[in-house]
Amino acid sequence: MSTKEDEFLNALRATFKVEAAEHVQAITTGLLALEKTPAPEAQRDLIATVFRAAHNLKGAARAVDFTEIESLCQSLEDLFASWKREERAPAPATFDPAHRALDAIAGALCATKPPRVKPASTAKTVEVQPSRPAEAVRPLRHEQEAMPIAPARAVAAPADVDASPHAPMAEQKIFSSEETVRITVAKLDARLVEAEEMLTAKLITSQRVEDLRELARPFEAWRNEWAAVEPDARTLRQAVDRPAPGHPPSPGLTRLLEFFDQNLDHFKALESSVAALTRTAEQDRLAIGKLVDDLLEDSKNLLLLPSATLVASFPKLVRDLCRDLGKEADLIVHGEEVEIDKRILEQMKDPLIHLLRNCVDHGIEAPEQRIRLGKPACGTITLTVSRLSGSKVEILVADDGAGIDTEKVKASAVKHGFLSADDARRMGDTEARALIFQAEVSTSPMITRLSGRGLGLAIVREQTEKLGGTVSVENQPGQGTRFRLLLPSLLAAFRGVLIEVAGRMFVVPTAHVECVARVRPGDIQTVEGRETIALSGRAVALVWLADVLALPRAEATETPSAATPILVLGLGEQRVAFAVDAILDEQEVLVKPLRKPLSRVRNIAGATVLGSGRVAPILNVADLLKSARKSGGAARVAAVAKPVEAGAKSLLVVEDSITSRMLLKGILESAGYNVKTAVDGLEAFTLLRAERFDLVVSDVEMPRLNGFDLTARIRADKKLSELPIVLVTALEKREDRERGIDVGANAYLVKSSFDQSNLLDAVQRLV
Numbered sequence: 001m002s003t004k005e006d007e008f009l010n011a012l013r014a015t016f017k018v019e020a021a022e023h024v025q026a027i028t029t030g031l032l033a034l035e036k037t038p039a040p041e042a043q044r045d046l047i048a049t050v051f052r053a054a055h056n057l058k059g060a061a062r063a064v065d066f067t068e069i070e071s072l073c074q075s076l077e078d079l080f081a082s083w084k085r086e087e088r089a090p091a092p093a094t095f096d097p098a099h100r101a102l103d104a105i106a107g108a109l110c111a112t113k114p115p116r117v118k119p120a121s122t123a124k125t126v127e128v129q130p131s132r133p134a135e136a137v138r139p140l141r142h143e144q145e146a147m148p149i150a151p152a153r154a155v156a157a158p159a160d161v162d163a164s165p166h167a168p169m170a171e172q173k174i175f176s177s178e179e180t181v182r183i184t185v186a187k188l189d190a191r192l193v194e195a196e197e198m199l200t201a202k203l204i205t206s207q208r209v210e211d212l213r214e215l216a217r218p219f220e221a222w223r224n225e226w227a228a229v230e231p232d233a234r235t236l237r238q239a240v241d242r243p244a245p246g247h248p249p250s251p252g253l254t255r256l257l258e259f260f261d262q263n264l265d266h267f268k269a270l271e272s273s274v275a276a277l278t279r280t281a282e283q284d285r286l287a288i289g290k291l292v293d294d295l296l297e298d299s300k301n302l303l304l305l306p307s308a309t310l311v312a313s314f315p316k317l318v319r320d321l322c323r324d325l326g327k328e329a330d331l332i333v334h335g336e337e338v339e340i341d342k343r344i345l346e347q348m349k350d351p352l353i354h355l356l357r358n359c360v361d362h363g364i365e366a367p368e369q370r371i372r373l374g375k376p377a378c379g380t381i382t383l384t385v386s387r388l389s390g391s392k393v394e395i396l397v398a399d400d401g402a403g404i405d406t407e408k409v410k411a412s413a414v415k416h417g418f419l420s421a422d423d424a425r426r427m428g429d430t431e432a433r434a435l436i437f438q439a440e441v442s443t444s445p446m447i448t449r450l451s452g453r454g455l456g457l458a459i460v461r462e463q464t465e466k467l468g469g470t471v472s473v474e475n476q477p478g479q480g481t482r483f484r485l486l487l488p489s490l491l492a493a494f495r496g497v498l499i500e501v502a503g504r505m506f507v508v509p510t511a512h513v514e515c516v517a518r519v520r521p522g523d524i525q526t527v528e529g530r531e532t533i534a535l536s537g538r539a540v541a542l543v544w545l546a547d548v549l550a551l552p553r554a555e556a557t558e559t560p561s562a563a564t565p566i567l568v569l570g571l572g573e574q575r576v577a578f579a580v581d582a583i584l585d586e587q588e589v590l591v592k593p594l595r596k597p598l599s600r601v602r603n604i605a606g607a608t609v610l611g612s613g614r615v616a617p618i619l620n621v622a623d624l625l626k627s628a629r630k631s632g633g634a635a636r637v638a639a640v641a642k643p644v645e646a647g648a649k650s651l652l653v654v655e656d657s658i659t660s661r662m663l664l665k666g667i668l669e670s671a672g673y674n675v676k677t678a679v680d681g682l683e684a685f686t687l688l689r690a691e692r693f694d695l696v697v698s699d700v701e702m703p704r705l706n707g708f709d710l711t712a713r714i715r716a717d718k719k720l721s722e723l724p725i726v727l728v729t730a731l732e733k734r735e736d737r738e739r740g741i742d743v744g745a746n747a748y749l750v751k752s753s754f755d756q757s758n759l760l761d762a763v764q765r766l767v
Contacts, residue, residue, distance in 0.1 A: 012316065016064045020109055023057040024102055026050070027076070031098055034090050043090065051080040057105075063313060069108050072101050185342070188302055195292075195299040199590040200609065202292045205285040207611030212278040219271040226264070233260060300490045303343065307385040308336035310345045314356060318381060321360040328378040329364045329399075331356070335385030340393055341490035344467055348395070348487070351460040355397045355483050356381065358457065363401030363481055373478070375400070393489045398482040404475045406432040413438065426679040428656040428703065433473050437461040460485075465571055465622055467491075468511040494591045496608070496618060497567065500582040502551035505616040507589055507608055512621040514570045516583055518563035525666045532663055533566075533577055539663030540568060543628040545578040549603060569621050576628045591618060603627055649767045650674045650691075654684040654698035654710065655728075664697060664728070664759070671760050681705025685713055688720055694767045697759070700729035700740070708743050715744035724766035728759065 030050035037043055058073035076098060082088050237257055240249040311333050318331040364370075364379035371377055384396040410424040413435045419427070437457050460483075464471045469487035488511075496507035497516070515535075524542060525532050531542040546553045566577045589608040594601060605620035651673045655661035661677050668675045676693075678684035682705040684698065696714070700707035707727050714720045724746045729736070732750040740748040747762040 203611035304339040359399040363399040400480040403477040681710035
């Protein structure tokens with residue numbers, strides 16, 4: 001073993017020793033408690049605790065090749081498993097061997113040679129420098145995952161050096177005991193929760209300012225009314241002050257004018273007091289808001305850890321997987337210094353392990369196969385952590401393997417009933433790649449210990465979206481796959497859009513709101529019984545949120561052309577527009593999770609208390625998108641399609657995306673045209689040779705035969721050479737436009753600026 005690998009193993013074993021001591025203590029404490037706890041219910045909880053600790057310690061020992069400790073843990077785990085299955089009861093005769101096994105583990109830990117390098121790792125405890133609390137969070141341990149271990153190859157490269165199989169180990173920074181204080185993560189988490197609770201105080205102060213402003217508004221109306229009657233009051237006062245001879249003023253009128261004067265002074269004083277209170281409340285709001293924001297920011301910074309704490313065990317994981325599968329691969333890591341919230345690091349560990357397993361098992365080819373393909377025998381897997389603008393980070397996991405076989409993906413999706421064979425045939429590569437994140441969809445022909453169940457990538461998507469992030473995949477057949485995860489760098493204060501539906505208030509997470517808009521009935525197209533709208537040249541399903549939440553719809557407005565507010569929600573590659581009654585505000589809110597018996601309520605993720613004291617449910621975007629698909633999007637304001645008249649022009653729409661294809665078909669049929677469709681250029685050319693059409697509307701990027709080549713074939717055919725062609729595409733570069741015109745297209749429409757009126761105008765001019 002090389003010096004570098006020795007240092008790497010020593011670093012892992014230093015992490016293991018800290019973790020092992022905690023597990024041994026947890027098991028010891030649990031056994032002592034079991035000896036004193038006769039109640040079966042309490043015993044079950046304690047047995048579960050010691051079983052889990054023994055299992056985790058066994059996996060950690062296996063990860064660093066401590067076979068003696070692994071064997072001892074296995075015996076403990078077998079014993080605790082028999083207690084758990086109630087095959088035998090905890091008894092003094094079984095406690096003694098368990099304690100002796102723990103003593104042997106402790107002895108084995110003490111006998112190990114202390115490493116020369118002290119590593120960074122994620123922690124149950126952290127060390128904090130008192131002089132620099134925002135920067136000095138330093139991990140002491142890392143929870144290892146149980147996995148089979150065997151030596152193999154992998155490299156961890158710091159971001160600031162050239163990544164290569166011989167990159168040096170990053171130097172570990174060591175603080176002296178005088179500069180640091182050890183604090184349990186549980187205490188830090190508790191302080192963060194308390195800081196987040198201060199958001200309520202911030203919201204209340206903002207609400208009080210609004211209350212005072214509302215209180216001040218009647219004074220302005222009162223001043224306007226007083227200005228209108230003041231001339232009459234002045235006339236009366238003059239009549240009292242200078243009465244006509246023989247007509248003394250009425251005593252009642254005098255008292256009434258005096259009462260008016262007193263009330264005038266009183267209202268002016270009251271108005272002044274309310275204005276002063278409003279100014280004071282506004283100052284308090286600003287001060288408290290800044291204090292709360294600073295407190296939250298500092299509290300969250302305490303839980304920021306370098307991403308190195310997450311990826312420390314990944315090189316060995318890749319080595320072991322490669323050895324198990326008879327493959328060779330190097331893991332190159334960039335961006336280890338990028339800091340991310342500890343809670344995000346912990347929750348993303350399993351998803352990243354799944355991605356690395358996917359790269360080794362499905363991506364990297366066997367050495368002899370790579371050599372036949374002209375590739376190096378040793379594959380390369382790259383894990384890059386990058387900080388993006390704002391508070392976002394990107395984690396990129398890439399390999400130079402075989403890529404994704406989309407035909408196998410579609411076959412698996414058809415097999416498990418996610419789509420029909422006909423839909424699979426029409427589906428493009430982008431839509432097919434998205435299917436790999438569906439549970440049970442797998443390209444593996446058999447179920448093994450590592451793959452085949454189709455659960456790994458579903459877990460990746462679920463966990464990423466749960467944290468408010470997104471995951472996407474890029475594929476180059478034969479060249480490799482890239483998984484791109486976009487995540488928040490910290491679990492920031494939750495921001496939500498406040499909406500009203502059926503007289504009720506709801507909050508939608510801002511992170512998933514792509515845009516808000518207003519649509520008129522004429523903007524809504526009905527395609528195959530579903531309402532859609534065109535958004536940036538893309539068809540987006542429109543669903544009424546009241547229907548999804550099983551609430552009564554608001555009464556229809558008296559103005560038929562009135563616009564309806566919508567929110568476009570996105571998750572991964574899914575987009576759905578939801579119509580609501582009103583979009584009220586966007587603000588910070590404090591999320592209150594649901595408690596039993598309401599632990600899981602469809603479409604609801606939690607609740608929040610608004611500054612007004614009103615409780616508003618927080619909607620679960622993932623559930624909403626699923627519910628929207630199931631609801632079918634029944635049409636509410638159906639666009640009235642013109643009947644196809646006899647002799648109507650016949651058009652052919654060529655588009656590989658089923659959504660865009662149906663949108664274009666719906667727009668053209670609504671305009672009175674007779675429309676047929678084709679899923680790619682080859683099918684379109686076959687139809688053109690068999691039937692008569694007056695115009696072709698085609699996409700450019702399609703399988704088998706793209707739009708440029710289809711246009712060229714049409715122009716080269718004597719019977720079809722004069723057929724008008726409109727290209728509708730996302731390719732908007734000048735050279736793409738010029739190529740479209742060069743091959744013979746009559747019109748070239750770019751989807752980013754697509755509008756149905758532009759399409760209809762172009763078609764009307766050409767047919």
